Amino acid sequence: MSNRDVRANQDEENIEVWEDLVHIKDLMISLIICSVTTLGAYLIAPNEPPKPLIFGLIGAVIGFIISSILIKPKRTFRYVKEEE
Structure with a gap:
C-alpha cells in the first residue's frame, strides 16, 4: 500500500471540525x-433551582x-526547513 493510499484512507475516516481533522470514531466516543x-449528573441533582x-x-x-x-x-x- 502506498503512502497516498494510506492518507486517502485516513482522510475518509476524518472530518474537519474548527479547521482541524478529527477521527469520527473518537468524536463519537467522546460525545457519548x-x-x-x-x-x-443533571438527573441525580436535587430539584432546587441552581443545583441541576x-x-x-x-x-x-x-x-x-x-x-x-481515553482518547x-x-x-x-514535522518541521520542514524552507529552502531559499
Missing part, C-alpha cells in the same frame, strides 16, 4: 461519554476529563 456524564445546572456542568467537565484520558491526540508535527 460527555452526554452520559452530563445527563447523569451546577451538577450538569460538573458532569460535562468530568466527561471532558474522561475523554481526554490520545494523533497529531504529529
Whole structure:
C-alpha cells in the first residue's frame, strides 16, 4: 500500500471540525461519554433551582476529563526547513 493510499484512507475516516481533522470514531466516543456524564449528573441533582445546572456542568467537565484520558491526540508535527 502506498503512502497516498494510506492518507486517502485516513482522510475518509476524518472530518474537519474548527479547521482541524478529527477521527469520527473518537468524536463519537467522546460525545457519548460527555452526554452520559452530563445527563447523569443533571438527573441525580436535587430539584432546587441552581443545583441541576451546577451538577450538569460538573458532569460535562468530568466527561471532558474522561475523554481526554481515553482518547490520545494523533497529531504529529514535522518541521520542514524552507529552502531559499
